[in-house]
Amino acid sequence: GTLTFPHAHADNQYTMATIKNEDLLALKSYITAADATQYNSLAASTLVLDLTHSNLQQRHAEIRFDRHDTVDELRRRIHQKTGTPPGSQHLQLKSGGTVYYEISPNTESDRMLGYYNLPLGANVHCVDVNPHSSSAGGAYEDTSLVEKYRMTDEDYDRRQGTLRDWGRQRKEADPEFSLKRHAREHAELVEARRLYRESGAVKDGFEVEESSGTIVRCSIEEVLANDNAEKKGSDGTKSDAEIEHGPDSIGHLSLHSRCQVQPGSRRGEIAFLGPIDGLGGGGHWTGVILDEPVGKTDGTVQSSGIRYFEAPGSNRGGFFRGKN
Numbered sequence: 001g002t003l004t005f006p007h008a009h010a011d012n013q014y015t016m017a018t019i020k021n022e023d024l025l026a027l028k029s030y031i032t033a034a035d036a037t038q039y040n041s042l043a044a045s046t047l048v049l050d051l052t053h054s055n056l057q058q059r060h061a062e063i064r065f066d067r068h069d070t071v072d073e074l075r076r077r078i079h080q081k082t083g084t085p086p087g088s089q090h091l092q093l094k095s096g097g098t099v100y101y102e103i104s105p106n107t108e109s110d111r112m113l114g115y116y117n118l119p120l121g122a123n124v125h126c127v128d129v130n131p132h133s134s135s136a137g138g139a140y141e142d143t144s145l146v147e148k149y150r151m152t153d154e155d156y157d158r159r160q161g162t163l164r165d166w167g168r169q170r171k172e173a174d175p176e177f178s179l180k181r182h183a184r185e186h187a188e189l190v191e192a193r194r195l196y197r198e199s200g201a202v203k204d205g206f207e208v209e210e211s212s213g214t215i216v217r218c219s220i221e222e223v224l225a226n227d228n229a230e231k232k233g234s235d236g237t238k239s240d241a242e243i244e245h246g247p248d249s250i251g252h253l254s255l256h257s258r259c260q261v262q263p264g265s266r267r268g269e270i271a272f273l274g275p276i277d278g279l280g281g282g283g284h285w286t287g288v289i290l291d292e293p294v295g296k297t298d299g300t301v302q303s304s305g306i307r308y309f310e311a312p313g314s315n316r317g318g319f320f321r322g323k324n
Contacts, residue, residue: 039120041291041316043258046267047113048120053082054127055135062121064265067114071103074113078126083140088130094123105129189217198278198303245283250274250322253286261320267291268318271299271309276319278304285319292316 039048045067051060060081065074075086091103093116101116128135138145159165163179170177192203193215202208202215209216250273253259260267272287279285279301287299287309295318299309311317 041293042120043267043291046291047118049118050121050123051078051081052123052125053078053084053135054125055084055133055137055140056082057141058082064260064267065113067112069113070109071111071113072109074124075109078124082126082128083135084126084128084130084133088128088133090127090129092125092127093118094125095119097123099125185217189215242281242283245285245321245323247284250284250286253322259286259288261288261290261318264294266294266318271311271317272319273322274308276301276308278306279319284322286322288318288320290316290318 042048047065047067047069048062049065051063052058063077065077071091072086074091075089078089078091079085086109087105089105092099093101093103095118134140156162157164167177167179170182188203189206192206195201195203196206196208196215205218206215207218208214253270253273255270255273257270258267259270266288268288268290270286271289272285274284275282276285288295289299289309289311293313293315295311295315297317297319298307298311298314299317300307301319308319309317
């Protein structure tokens, strides 16, 4: 069998190359097996576009828009990702590699994207019409053009406040100290605190410091810093998370409404609003059923086993702060 694929040239033009290789054909079949259904879970108003640029090699794949977004919003997003201001953007709308509509700079700004009948996965190519654009000539991508700062080992050794300086001070206080040992002990401490927070169990070699309720090593007399954001204090006061993420943090949201979660511009529907004590130090959370499999739960909090909403798969749900 044969396999053809696009080969890019320096001028961003493509030709089709052919490879006679059964393994590559099998790989292509595996990768593209779900292409026909990859957008089935998207909301009807969601638009998925690839953004490219005349001066840049980068390709911003599958950027989410709403069909009610305007051309002005499209230009703003292109400006954000490429550095080309809206006034210098000549937009080419492509499908299957063919340009079927062009939008000149400073025109059609208030027109909604749904007007152009863009198919899912279409390409919006930005031609930077500014002959003096700072993105020209590889200025944004060619790292060989950047003059690199280099510091000699002697200069770094003389600096204060560096990791080397900190390690040196610790070594003076404890001749047995090493960064490797410190990293291992810190990881053990973090794991011991996580275990105690989730199950109440105290890991061997650690104990609960009575005055603060903090897990510390049995051999350490001084109590290590207490992360108040992850637990309630011994005096019963609210944790930082409960104060910061109280009822007001989700007051602007409503069940079954559409939302977009950052980072990642993940879209979905709100399925839960309320407090969850066993998650991230407590406070109020927003449970979202995501349009695509980019979550980490089916609506269940792993530490408690309690299910707060029904997502259609183990990676179709997520818990997020209301002010995300």
